[in-house]
Amino acid sequence: MLASVLETYESWDLRKVAIPSRSRLYRLDPIGIGTPLVESLTGYISRLAEAHCVNSGVLMEKELATLVNKEFGSANLHRIYNYTTALNGSGVMATDLVQALEKLTLRDDLCFLTLLTWDKLFPSRNLLRSVRAWCPSCYQEWYEKKQLIYEPLLWSLDVVRICPYHHHQLIFECPHCHQKNTTLAWRSRPGYCSKCGEWLGQILSQESANRNALKKNELEQRVWVAKAIGELIAATPYLNDALSSTAIALTLSNWVEQIAKGNIAEFARQINIPRNTVWLWCKGRNLPSLEALINICYSFGVSILSFLTEETNNLSLSRKLVATEVKTTLRTRSKPFNAERVKSYLEVLLTNKESPPLSMEEVARQLGVDRRTIYKHFPDICRAISARYVSYKKDYHKKIIEECCQEVRLVAFELHNQGKYPTESAVSELVSKPGYFRCKKVRLALREANRELDL
């Protein structure tokens, strides 16, 4: 009996087991790589922060500051709020952050949460919008279906103005505190306002969707654009080197050949873009912006993915577009003056607080009536409409100047980072609205940035 007990003991293997290296932060899976709704890098940061039970700001400052070795980098989140949009972009801020995060999470796929793979494809200017945008219906739907709430990269592209799934315009302003959110903020949290902390999800009622309603053809175009961009984002991880700016010049030249027998001027006229601009694109001297390119693609009914990756033949301006043009011409032709109709239209317009307000010129165009005739009949209402428009334009101008200042500052930092001195002419070559250097405020912004850089 004793012998049988001794026999059954097994021996232990006491050799050390090879343990794979641990990541400092959770190796959180990014959402939706290879789909149109892939998550954005800033959205990933806020989910990662949430997983560690800290604010995004704390994560950025405590964990990423040491790894992002740039003055304008994440070390000082509160100083770069207005530029955090660049963290999802195709420049040095995104590169640094991807590298730093990959080190901490031991992942190797985070570049797909940014536009880094498009860095040689489209000019980075105006590629991303400067504030956070979202589709409240998407948030709400995910919430109700108990899915993860996150921030798709698609929403951050300036050219995407509509949710391709719910067909209503993206929202930029919190309905609770009426403030805009920066792309990444100290208290960023997917689905919630970073200013007041309220939930942003909501299935938009027919009524509110209608308030935002666009003209049918405009809506159609925007949905098409959002879907086409989504398709390109989804394909990007699988394309690797297939995406190149040379393809853009080649395909455009091919289209000029097909549409206008090689006549650039004629092609330019058809797509309504200056001839010299098209010439520079075809020669590969300049890159068209994503927005310009997608509008051209829309005109010919060819998706931007096909434009970049396939041979596109048998082109013709899509019939849809031609029909729209005809309709517009018909609408602008004058109709007989109907005082009652015009008056009630003007009154509704005046009580409607919808932004942006219309100019009297636009009102006249929509009514199909000469502006002077309307003024003659209803001078007071016309003046009120005009006054509101002028005041809106003033505010708008102020906003544009502020945006220019922010852009100038960012460009100055980028140039400095590349070892170049941010002179006025160097900066103005890179900003989207160089003409605004005429404004004192914009020039001051550059001086201020240079001072911050100790230049």
Ligand SMILES: [Zn+2]
């Ligand atoms: Zn949606």
Ligand SMILES: [Zn+2]
């Ligand atoms: Zn809010």
